[in-house]
Structure formats: structure tokens, C-alpha cells
Amino acid sequence: MDERLLKPITEASYLTADNAGRYRAILRYFYKRHERMQHFLYPEEVYAHLRQFEHFSQYTMEMLEHDLNQLVKWKNLYARQETSNVKTIEEFKKKRFRYQCSPYTVEIERMVMSLENMGEGFGGSLEKTLFDRLYESLRKLSEAGKNTDSNLTDEEWHRIWTDIYDYFTKIVQNSTDYIAYLSSENIEDRMMTEAFLTYKDHFTQYLRDFIISLQQTSLQIESVISGLPSKTIQHVAKREADYQASIPRLDQQTLTAEEIQQSVQEQWDNLKEWFLGKDGRPSELERLQNSTNETIRRMTRFVQRLGERHQHFRSRKKDYLHLADWFAHLTDINEAHCLSSLVFGVSHSRHIYAEEKRTENIYSDIWDEEPSELIIKPRARQYREKTKPTAIQNHKLEKIAALNDYMEQKEAEQRMIEQYIDQNTITFKSLPVIEPQVRKVLLSWVGKAMAKKDRTIKVESGRVLTVGLIDETLIRLESKDGVLHMPNFQIRFLPQEDDDGKRRKSL
Numbered sequence: 001m002d003e004r005l006l007k008p009i010t011e012a013s014y015l016t017a018d019n020a021g022r023y024r025a026i027l028r029y030f031y032k033r034h035e036r037m038q039h040f041l042y043p044e045e046v047y048a049h050l051r052q053f054e055h056f057s058q059y060t061m062e063m064l065e066h067d068l069n070q071l072v073k074w075k076n077l078y079a080r081q082e083t084s085n086v087k088t089i090e091e092f093k094k095k096r097f098r099y100q101c102s103p104y105t106v107e108i109e110r111m112v113m114s115l116e117n118m119g120e121g122f123g124g125s126l127e128k129t130l131f132d133r134l135y136e137s138l139r140k141l142s143e144a145g146k147n148t149d150s151n152l153t154d155e156e157w158h159r160i161w162t163d164i165y166d167y168f169t170k171i172v173q174n175s176t177d178y179i180a181y182l183s184s185e186n187i188e189d190r191m192m193t194e195a196f197l198t199y200k201d202h203f204t205q206y207l208r209d210f211i212i213s214l215q216q217t218s219l220q221i222e223s224v225i226s227g228l229p230s231k232t233i234q235h236v237a238k239r240e241a242d243y244q245a246s247i248p249r250l251d252q253q254t255l256t257a258e259e260i261q262q263s264v265q266e267q268w269d270n271l272k273e274w275f276l277g278k279d280g281r282p283s284e285l286e287r288l289q290n291s292t293n294e295t296i297r298r299m300t301r302f303v304q305r306l307g308e309r310h311q312h313f314r315s316r317k318k319d320y321l322h323l324a325d326w327f328a329h330l331t332d333i334n335e336a337h338c339l340s341s342l343v344f345g346v347s348h349s350r351h352i353y354a355e356e357k358r359t360e361n362i363y364s365d366i367w368d369e370e371p372s373e374l375i376i377k378p379r380a381r382q383y384r385e386k387t388k389p390t391a392i393q394n395h396k397l398e399k400i401a402a403l404n405d406y407m408e409q410k411e412a413e414q415r416m417i418e419q420y421i422d423q424n425t426i427t428f429k430s431l432p433v434i435e436p437q438v439r440k441v442l443l444s445w446v447g448k449a450m451a452k453k454d455r456t457i458k459v460e461s462g463r464v465l466t467v468g469l470i471d472e473t474l475i476r477l478e479s480k481d482g483v484l485h486m487p488n489f490q491i492r493f494l495p496q497e498d499d500d501g502k503r504r505k506s507l
Contacts, residue, residue, distance in 0.1 A: 009104070010074050010075060011074060011075050011076055011102065011104040011105060011108060012108060013074050014027060014071065014074060014076055015108075015112070019067065021055070022056075022059075022063075022067055023067060023070070023071060023076075025050060025053075025055075025056070026046060026050070026064075026067060026068070026071065027071065027076060027077075027101060027105055027109060028109060029041075029046060029049050029050075030046075030077070030099070030100075030101040030105070031101060031105070031106060031109040031110070031113075034101055034106055039100050039101075040080070040098040040099065040100050041098065041099055041100075042096075042098055042099075043061070043064055043065065043068060043097070043099070046064060046068075046099075047059075047061055047064050050064070068097075068099060072099075075102055075104065076101065076102055076104070076105045077099045077100065077101055077102065077105070078099065078100045078101075078102060079097045079098075079099055080097060080098050080099075080100065081096065081097055081098075126174070126175055126178050126206065126207065126210040126292070127170070127171075127174060128209055128210050128212075128213030128214070129213075130167050130170055130171045130174075131171065131213055131214060131217040131218065131221065132213070132217055133163070133167050134164065134167040134168060134171065134221060135217050135220050135221050135224065137160060137163040137164045137167060138164060138221060138224045138225065138228075139224060140160050141160050141161070141164060141228070141232070141236070142224055142227065142228055142232075144157070144160065145228060145229070145231075145232030145235065145236075154239050154240075154242045154243040154246060155243060157236060157239035157240065157243065158239070158240055158243040160236075161236050161240055161264065164271070165267055165271070168271050168274070172274065172284075175288055179288070179291045179292070179295065204296060204299060204300075207292055207295060207296050207299075208296065210292060211289065211292055211293065211296075214285075214288075214289060214292075215289075218275070218285055218289075221275055222275050222276060225271070225272055225275055225276060226276065233264070233265060233268050234261075234265075236264060236268075237260070237261035237262075237264035237265055238257075238261060240260055240261070240264050241257040241260040241261050241264075242257075244260050245257065323343060326339065327339065327340075360406070361409070363437060363440040363441070363444075410460065413437060413438070413441060414461055416435060416437070416438050417438060417441060417442070420434065420438070421493065424492060424493040424494075424495070425490060425491065425492045425493070426442065426490070426491040427470075427490045427491075428442070428475055428477055428486065428488065428489050428490065428491075429470070429475045429488055431477065431478075432478075433478045433479060433480060434477075434478070434479050434480075435479065435480060436479050436480060436481045438479075439477065439479045439484070442491070445457065445459060445465065445467065445491060446467050446489055446491070449465070449466065449467035450467060454466070455467050455468065456494075463493055463494075464493070464494045465491050465492060465493045465494065466491075466492050466494060467489055467490070467491055467492075468489070468490050468492065469487055469488065469489060469490075470488040470489070470490050471488050472487075472488075473487075473488050474486065474487065474488070475487070475488050
């Protein structure tokens with residue numbers, strides 16, 4: 001690992017310091033003057049500039065000198081003593097300085113300004129001409145590589161390689177940022193608005209032009225990259241190292257020839273992997289094409305949804321006029337009725353629900369019950385039900401009669417079930433054709449017992465029974481209303497002493 005990655009960048013401290021606003025304003029002024037080829041500034045110039053703004057109305061020269069000294073400590077500024085116009089010893093002792101921003105500061109401010117202009121979203125674009133430029137540069141490299149003994153200078157080799165990697169870098173950065181921009185949440189929210197319909201044709205055409213240019217040029221680029229021999233790249237790396245070595249530099253942090261050649265080789269490997277893929281994995285070019293196609297499909301879906309929403313609220317006047325004309329040309333009233341049923345459906349349909357229940361038997365079927373009567377009340381606002389005072393009636397006799405009927409019904413069910421008990425067991429496989437009521441009772445016992453951990457329940461008659469599975473086969477349980485395929489269950493009634501033992505154990 002490069003040791004430079006482990007060192008803090010003190011030049012960026014001014015961005016998050018306590019007085020970051022003052023530091024940033026000072027260095028932004030230094031940066032703008034640096035871009036105008038004015039590299040050295042006096043403190044008086046900086047102070048006069050800052051005093052123009054309301055935020056620095058209470059700013060003093062002493063505060064500026066303190067800030068400049070701090071920026072010098074952070075290596076954002078270089079201080080140089082001015083000795084050319086000194087006339088007295090006192091002026092020399094005051095150390096009148098000029099200040100120059102450091103290279104790190106220039107690059108940091110350049111980056112910060114690009115971030116400010118970018119805003120909160122992604123930038124980027126899909127420039128279809130970049131692929132053509134990259135192809136032309138690669139073709140020049142291929143032609144130059146066929147004759148490495150040509151008269152091309154190191155500067156010309158450097159220009160060819162710089163053009164190739166610059167175009168490649170712009171393609172990757174711009175396309176990645178633009179696809180991320182189209183996939184961001186804010187843009188998707190805007191796509192769902194009707195204002196997007198105005199721009200959808202322009203967006204779609206822009207993406208389709210990029211896809212067409214990508215498809216037309218990508219195969220040519222891949223062919224050139226695949227055909228370039230490794231010795232050509234090695235020759236380019238060597239000439240690039242020679243070119244960098246020919247530039248006079250006084251600092252001691254210049255890269256060696258081996259590091260420059262390794263950097264060029266890594267850049268070429270990245271470019272080759274981006275277009276051709278590696279180890280069977282799809283290339284980034286293919287992923288870019290798939291992402292662009294998916295963006296077009298997503299836009300189409302948004303437009304379709306907006307169109308459906310717009311269609312839902314549009315006027316149907318023409319549809320109604322067409323139907324009216326259709327009805328007007330019909331001569332038969334029956335045909336008009338048929339057309340009306342197809343267009344408008346069943347008219348005056350009502351759904352009535354009766355909540356009354358005639359019996360408490362949960363096993364009774366609906367077709368065995370008597371129909372319910374429902375009194376329809378008028379919807380008039382003035383309608384009031386006629387009431388008259390009545391005496392409190394005693395329904396004790398009716399309750400006793402209903403209870404006796406229920407007990408007789410249960411005793412009849414019990415007698416029917418007793419017919420199928422053989423030695424305190426009921427084996428479903430051995431049962432003859434049984435009544436539906438008996439089947440419902442037996443199946444309810446099985447359901448309740450299977451819900452218990454010990455498969456044992458106590459029924460209404462007071463007896464305790466357990467349910468077990470004889471084997472895994474399926475049997476046929478026939479009743480008067482149909483045949484049921486079910487597992488081979490057996491119901492066994494426990495003796496009275498076992499029942500008492502279980503109750504004592506539970507207590």
C-alpha cells in the first residue's frame with residue numbers, strides 16, 4: 001500500500017474548521033486571482049476584497065493576519081517576504097509578506113467549485129461522439145504500433161495516449177453519472193408528473209441516439225482493442241515515461257520510469273476490461289447498454305401510466321354520442337334491450353342480506369333452513385315506524401320447549417352414533433354408508449382431537465375419547481350425500497376408570 005494513503009491531508013482542514021467561512025472566502029479569492037495569472041497577493045488586497053461583503057463588516061486587519069498565518073500552517077498558502085521596496089530597518093523588521101496559494105489548494109478549490117455547480121443531483125451526459133473520437137484515437141495507436149520505428153516523437157505518442165484515456169474517462173464518468181441521475185428518486189418522482197410528457201420524446205430520442213451510436217461503434221472499438229499486441233502497449237508506456245522524464249521539474253516526488261510504465265499498463269487493462277470483460281464476466285459496456293435500455297423501458301412505463309391516468313379523466317362525450325347514434329338506428333326494441341344489457345349491464349339489481357338465523361345447530365345446511373323474511377323500509381325522510389306500547393311477554397315456556405327439542409336432537413344423534421361403536425372403538429374404514437349428520441359429528445371429534453397434543457378430548461355426552469392413525473393409507477368414507485377420501489383414523493373411547501385417572505392427573 002502506498003504510504004501516502006495513510007497520511008492526513010492538512011490542506012483540507014480549512015473546509016471543516018471553526019472559522020471555515022472566513023478561510024473559504026480568503027482561499028476562494030486567492031484561487032480566482034490564480035486563474036487570472038495573479039499568483040501573489042498582499043494582505044491589503046485580500047482585506048479590501050473581504051470588506052465589500054456584509055458578513056465581514058466587523059472583520060479587522062488583525063483577524064486577517066491571524067487567518068493568513070493559520071492557512072500558512074495548513075500549507076494552503078505560501079508566505080514570501082517582500083524586500084524589494086524596503087527603505088528602513090523598521091519596515092524590514094515588520095516582515096511585509098506576499099502570499100501565494102499552494103497547488104493542493106488550487107485543486108481543492110477547483111473540486112469544491114465543481115461540487116457547488118453540480119448541486120444535489122448527478123451530472124453527466126451520454127455523448128455519442130465520444131465513442132467515435134475514442135475509435136479514431138485507437139486506430140491511430142494501432143497504425144503507429146505497426147511501425148514502432150516511425151518518426152513520431154515522444155510528445156506525439158503522449159498526445160495519442162492522452163486522447164485515448166481522456167475519451168475513455170469521459171465516457172465512463174459521464175455515462176455513469178447520467179444513468180445514476182436518471183435512476184435517482186427525485187427524477188423518478190418527476191417522471192410521474194404530467195409535466196414529464198413534454199420532455200419524454202426528447203429524453204427517449206436522446207437515449208436511442210446514444211444506443212445507436214454505441215452499437216455502431218462498440219464493435220469497431222472492441223476489434224481494435226483485441227487486435228492491439230501487448231508490445232505496442234509496452235512501447236507506448238516506455239515512450240510516455242520518456243516524455244514525462246523530459247519535463248523539467250524541481251520537486252523530488254516525480255514518479256520513476258517503472259511506475260509510469262506500470263500506470264500506463266494498468267490504465268490500458270482497465271480500458272480493455274471495460275470494453276471486453278474479464279474471466280467470463282460481462283463487460284461494463286454491456287451493462288451500460290442494458291442500463292440505458294432499462295431506462296427507456298422505465299420511461300415508457302411511466303408515460304403509459306400517465307396516459308392511462310389522463311385517459312381516465314378525459315371527456316367521454318364522443319363515446320356517448322356514438323352509443324346514442326347506435327341506439328337511434330335500431331328498429332327492434334329487443335335488440336335495444338340486448339345492446340343496453342351489454343353496454344350498461346343489469347339495471348336495478350339489489351343485493352339483500354338477512355342476518356336472522358333460525359337454528360343454533362352449527363351442522364345445519366343452508367338449504368335445510370326456512371327462508372328468511374326481510375321487511376324493506378322506505379327511504380323517505382319523513383318515514384317513521386309506527387309503534388305502540390306493548391306488555392312484557394314471558395317466553396319461559398318457549399325456552400323450555402326449545403331446550404327440550406335440542407336435547408332430544410342430541411339424544412337422537414347419540415343413539416345413531418352408538419350403532420357404529422364396536423368394543424369402544426369406531427374404525428372409519430369399517431363404517432357402512434352413514435348419515436351426513438353422523439359424519440359431521442365424527443369429523444368434528446377428529447378435528448378437535450388432532451388439535452390436542454395427546455389427541456384426547458371430552459365430548460358433550462361426558463365420555464372421553466382419543467383419536468389415532470392406524471396406517472398411512474387413504475380410505476373411503478361413504479355417506480348418503482357423497483364419498484370422502486380421508487386418512488385411516490380410529491376413535492377409541494376410554495373406560496370410565498381411565499377417564500377418572502386422567503381427570504385426577506390433570507387436577
